[in-house]
Amino acid sequence: MKFFKHVLLFVSIAGIITACSDAKSENSNNQQNEGAPPNFELKAKELVATMTLEEKVSQMSYESPAIERLNIPEYNWWNECLHGVGRAGKATVFPQAIGLAAMFDKDQMSKISEIISDEARAKHHEFASRGKRGIYQGLTYWTPNINIFRDPRWGRGMETYGEDPYLAGELAVRFIKGLQGDDPNYLKLVATAKHFAVHSGPEIDRHRFNAVPSAQDFLNTYSPHFEKVVKQAGVYSIMCAYNSYNGQPCCGNQELNDLLRNDWGFNGYIVSDCWAIKDFYDKGAHEISDDAKEASAIAVKAGTDLNCGDSYPSLVAAVKDGLITEEELNVSLERLIVARLKLGLFAPEGAVKYENIPYDVVDSEKHRLAALETARKSMVLLKNENNTLPLDKNRIKKIAVIGSNANDLEVLLGNYNGYPTEPITPLKGIQQKLPNAEVSYAVGCKLAEGLPVFEAIPNSVLFTDDSKKIKGLSAEYYDNIDFKGDPKHKRIDEIVDFTWGNKPPFDDMGYDKYSVRWTGVLSVDQTGNYALGGEAFSSMKMYLDGRLLMSRDDVHHPKKIYEYVKLEAGKNYDIRFECIQDNTEHSIMRLLWESPKENLGEEALTIAKNADAVILCMGISPLLEGEEMKVKVDGFSGGDRVNTKLPKTQAQLIKKIQALGKPTILVLLNGSALSINWENENIPAIIEAWYPGQAGGTAIADVIFGDYNPAGRLPVTFYKDINDIPAFSNYDMSGKTYRYFKGTPLYEFGYGLSYTNFKYSNLKIPNTIESGNNFTVEVEVENVGALDGEEVVQLYIQNPNADTFNPHKTLAAFERLFFKPGEKKILTFEIDKEQLSVVNMKGEKIIQPGAYEISVGGAQPSDERMRKGSVVKKKVTISRNATKI
Known part of the structure; x- marks a missing residue:
C-alpha cells in the first residue's frame, strides 16, 4: 500500500x-x-x-x-x-x-x-x-x-x-x-x-x-x-x-x-x-x-x-x-x-504526478546511456601533438594501461555519490574497446606517497586461529546492529571483500539492519610496514591484538580508512573486524591492506616496453581531496591541497615511461586543476577526464580511439605554479581566476581541443551601444574539418577601463552545438546590459562609457593555442554617461 x-x-x-x-x-x-x-x-x-x-x-x-x-x-x-x-x-x-x-x-x-x-x-x-x-x-x-x-x-x-x-x-x-x-x-x-x-x-x-x-x-x-x-x-x-x-x-x-x-x-x-x-x-x-x-x-x-x-x-x-x-x-x-x-x-x-514514476527507472538502461553521453561531453582534450589521437583500434595489438587511477571505482564516483550497478573503469573500458588486442595493466606507482594501493587482504595471511591450519576468518552474522544474542549464521570467510548493495548476506536476514564480526589471526611472511584498512558504509572497527586500531561511524562521508603498522614475519596477530549495517541502502564490507611492494615501477616499465601504445591514468583521488578530511599525505592537508603539482610518485613514473619513446596518452582523473608543466611539454596527448561517473571508462576509451570527438572546456584555470596566485586564505579576487589573473596560465578557463576545426566569421555587433541597453551579437560558425563535432561557442566581454577591483574580462554567453563537416550555423546572443557592469566603491553596479572588446570563439581570445579563425572580436563603444543599474 x-x-x-x-x-x-x-x-x-x-x-x-x-x-x-x-x-x-x-x-x-x-x-x-x-x-x-x-x-x-x-x-x-x-x-x-x-x-x-x-x-x-x-x-x-x-x-x-x-x-x-x-x-x-x-x-x-x-x-x-x-x-x-x-x-x-x-x-x-x-x-x-x-x-x-x-x-x-x-x-x-x-x-x-x-x-x-x-x-x-x-x-x-x-x-x-x-x-x-x-x-x-x-x-x-x-x-x-x-x-x-x-x-x-x-x-x-x-x-x-x-x-x-x-x-x-x-x-x-x-x-x-x-x-x-x-x-x-x-x-x-x-x-x-x-x-x-x-x-x-x-x-x-x-x-x-x-x-x-x-x-x-x-x-x-x-x-x-x-x-x-x-x-x-x-x-x-x-x-x-x-x-x-x-x-x-x-x-x-x-x-x-x-x-x-x-x-x-x-x-x-x-x-x-x-x-x-x-x-x-x-x-x-x-x-x-x-x-x-x-x-x-x-x-x-x-x-x-x-x-x-x-x-x-x-x-x-x-x-x-x-x-x-x-x-x-x-x-x-x-x-x-x-x-x-x-x-x-x-x-x-x-x-502529485511524480508519485507514479516507477522504481525501475533507477539506473535503467536509458539512464546509463545518459551517464555515458554526459561523461563523453565532460572530457577535455588538453593536448594532441601531431594528431597522436585518436588511436586506430584496428592497428593496436598490444597496449599498456598504467596507473592506480586506471581501475579504481572510487575515482570514478568522486564524493556525495550513489552506487551504480555496472561501473566501467578506464581499464575495463579499454579492454572492452579492444577485445582482440592484448591489454596489459600495472599500477606502476602509488597515487601519492602515504596513500595505500588497496586490495583485499588475501587468504594466504588470514587464519582462523594460531594453529594456522584453516585459512580465512571466522565470521559471525547477527540480525541486529549491536551483536546481541547468538549469531544468525556462522561460517569461515577466506577473504572479506563483500559488496552486497541492498541484498542481505543471507536470505533470512534483513538487508538493512545487521552486523558482522570477523575474528582470527593475521600472519605475514615479510617484515615491513603494512597499511591495514577497511571500508563499510555505516560503521566499522578494527582491532589488532586487542587494541582498537581504527574506527569510523559516519554515514555522511563514507570512505576507506587505514593505518600503517609494522608487522613482523611469522608473528601471529589477533585481528577482529566489525561492521554494522544500520538502515542504509548500500552494504559494503571490505578488509583491506597494502603490503610492501618494491617492483611497482618495474612491472609498469616492462609492459610499456612491449606495447604499441601506453595509456597513463594519473591524477588525484577523492581520498586526497574533499570535505574536512584526515589525510596524512605530503602535498595534502585536511582535504585541501598544498600545491597543484602531480604527486612525485606519478611524476617520476611518467618521466620513465616517456623515455621509452612509445606513443603515450596521459589521462587525468581529478577534481581540481593540476600544474602538469613537464607533462604538457613532453607528453604528446593529454585528456582531462575529471571524476567521470559510472560510464567514465567507456567515455575515455571512446575519446582515445575516436568513437567520440571531445568538446569539453575547462571550467577552471590551470596555473603553472601555485605561487602564481595569492594565498589560499586571501578572499580578495585580485590575482585569482581568469577574470583577475594577469599571468600566463598553463591552460586557460574555457580551453579545450577537438579532432575537427571550426571557423568563426561575420561577427555582427552595433558599433555603438547606448549605456543601459541590452544588445544583440550575431556570429557565423562553420565546421571546416573532416569530422562531426561539437563546439562550445564562448562570448567574452573585455573592459580595459575597469579598475583593479573589477574583472577586465568575463564570460557573457556560451552555447554548445553539434556540426557536421562543412556545416555552418548562425548564432545570435542576447546580452543583458548587466554583463557590461562594474561595481563602484559605493557598492553600486554601473555601466561605464568607453571602449569595450567583445570576442566570440571556441576559447578566450588570448589563447594562442587556438587555430587562426577560431576566435573573432570587435571593439564597441558604450555611449553617454555612466548608468546605474
Whole structure:
C-alpha cells in the first residue's frame, strides 16, 4: 500500500480544528474546491497553531520525529544528489559536478537533473511504501554546491561548477529547475543552493573563518549566481555556510537573510550547514554565544529555519528564558511545513504526478546511456601533438594501461555519490574497446606517497586461529546492529571483500539492519610496514591484538580508512573486524591492506616496453581531496591541497615511461586543476577526464580511439605554479581566476581541443551601444574539418577601463552545438546590459562609457593555442554617461 494511504491529510487536520470558527479558512477551502491552487501557507499556519512548543521545536531539526496525535510522520530532511542520487544505494552516477561544468551544456544539465529527480522520486516512494523515512530517503536535497572555485587548493571545489559566476549560475538554474520540476502546485524535489555565502576553504578554517570581501568582490563574484538561482530558478532552499561573513556566522547573519528575502525575493527556507550552529559556541570556533540555547535563538532570529545538527532542541528553553518568542519560531516552522506540503508529502493519492514514476527507472538502461553521453561531453582534450589521437583500434595489438587511477571505482564516483550497478573503469573500458588486442595493466606507482594501493587482504595471511591450519576468518552474522544474542549464521570467510548493495548476506536476514564480526589471526611472511584498512558504509572497527586500531561511524562521508603498522614475519596477530549495517541502502564490507611492494615501477616499465601504445591514468583521488578530511599525505592537508603539482610518485613514473619513446596518452582523473608543466611539454596527448561517473571508462576509451570527438572546456584555470596566485586564505579576487589573473596560465578557463576545426566569421555587433541597453551579437560558425563535432561557442566581454577591483574580462554567453563537416550555423546572443557592469566603491553596479572588446570563439581570445579563425572580436563603444543599474 502506498505511503499516502497511511497519512491523514493536513487539510483534514486543519479543517477539523478550524471548522465553523474561521471564516477565512472556510473561504480558502471553498476557493480550493472551485479549482484554485492549494493555499499551503494557510494550511501550514493552521497546523502549526495546533502544536505545543515542544512539538514545534522538534520539527525544526533535520531529524524531525513523528507527532502521532496529529498524524505527522517522521521526516529526515537530509539528502544528497550532487551528480546522481547519493548515499541511498543504487543510482545512476554522472560525472562529478566539476565535470558537469566542463560540458558547458545547459540542455544536458536539464536532462541530467530530470533523470536524477526521477530516480529520487522513485526511490523515495519505494522507501515510504516500506515505512522508511530516515536519512537519504526524503525529498529535500542539499544540492547543488554553487560556491565559486576561486582557488585550486580547495578540496571541495570538485563539487562546484567552477570559477566563473556566470557559468555557475547558468548551469545551476537548469539543474535546479530539473530537480524541482514543472508542476504548478507541487515540487518534484526541493533543491538547496549552498553554501551561502563567500565560502571556499580552507577546510581546516571553515568553522572559525571570517570572510570580509569588498563590495566589488561580493557583487561581481560571490553573490550573482546565488541571486540568479533565487530569481530565475526559484530555488526553494538555501544552505548557510559554516564561516562568518562580515563578523557574523552566516547561519546567524541578518544581513544575508535580508539580502535573500527582502532584496532578492527568496520565499523558501534556510537550512544550516551541518552542526554549524554548534560553531557559535564551540571553543576555537566562532564563539559568539555562550551555549546552544543562545546560539539557536540567534540563528532562528536571523532566518535559519532548519538545523542540521543537535542545537535546536534547546529552543524550548530559549523561549522559556525569553531569548526568542514562540511567534518567531512559528515563522520558521511554517516555512518548513509549507515545503512538506509543496512536496505533496500529505497530499491524497493521485494528486502529485511524480508519485507514479516507477522504481525501475533507477539506473535503467536509458539512464546509463545518459551517464555515458554526459561523461563523453565532460572530457577535455588538453593536448594532441601531431594528431597522436585518436588511436586506430584496428592497428593496436598490444597496449599498456598504467596507473592506480586506471581501475579504481572510487575515482570514478568522486564524493556525495550513489552506487551504480555496472561501473566501467578506464581499464575495463579499454579492454572492452579492444577485445582482440592484448591489454596489459600495472599500477606502476602509488597515487601519492602515504596513500595505500588497496586490495583485499588475501587468504594466504588470514587464519582462523594460531594453529594456522584453516585459512580465512571466522565470521559471525547477527540480525541486529549491536551483536546481541547468538549469531544468525556462522561460517569461515577466506577473504572479506563483500559488496552486497541492498541484498542481505543471507536470505533470512534483513538487508538493512545487521552486523558482522570477523575474528582470527593475521600472519605475514615479510617484515615491513603494512597499511591495514577497511571500508563499510555505516560503521566499522578494527582491532589488532586487542587494541582498537581504527574506527569510523559516519554515514555522511563514507570512505576507506587505514593505518600503517609494522608487522613482523611469522608473528601471529589477533585481528577482529566489525561492521554494522544500520538502515542504509548500500552494504559494503571490505578488509583491506597494502603490503610492501618494491617492483611497482618495474612491472609498469616492462609492459610499456612491449606495447604499441601506453595509456597513463594519473591524477588525484577523492581520498586526497574533499570535505574536512584526515589525510596524512605530503602535498595534502585536511582535504585541501598544498600545491597543484602531480604527486612525485606519478611524476617520476611518467618521466620513465616517456623515455621509452612509445606513443603515450596521459589521462587525468581529478577534481581540481593540476600544474602538469613537464607533462604538457613532453607528453604528446593529454585528456582531462575529471571524476567521470559510472560510464567514465567507456567515455575515455571512446575519446582515445575516436568513437567520440571531445568538446569539453575547462571550467577552471590551470596555473603553472601555485605561487602564481595569492594565498589560499586571501578572499580578495585580485590575482585569482581568469577574470583577475594577469599571468600566463598553463591552460586557460574555457580551453579545450577537438579532432575537427571550426571557423568563426561575420561577427555582427552595433558599433555603438547606448549605456543601459541590452544588445544583440550575431556570429557565423562553420565546421571546416573532416569530422562531426561539437563546439562550445564562448562570448567574452573585455573592459580595459575597469579598475583593479573589477574583472577586465568575463564570460557573457556560451552555447554548445553539434556540426557536421562543412556545416555552418548562425548564432545570435542576447546580452543583458548587466554583463557590461562594474561595481563602484559605493557598492553600486554601473555601466561605464568607453571602449569595450567583445570576442566570440571556441576559447578566450588570448589563447594562442587556438587555430587562426577560431576566435573573432570587435571593439564597441558604450555611449553617454555612466548608468546605474
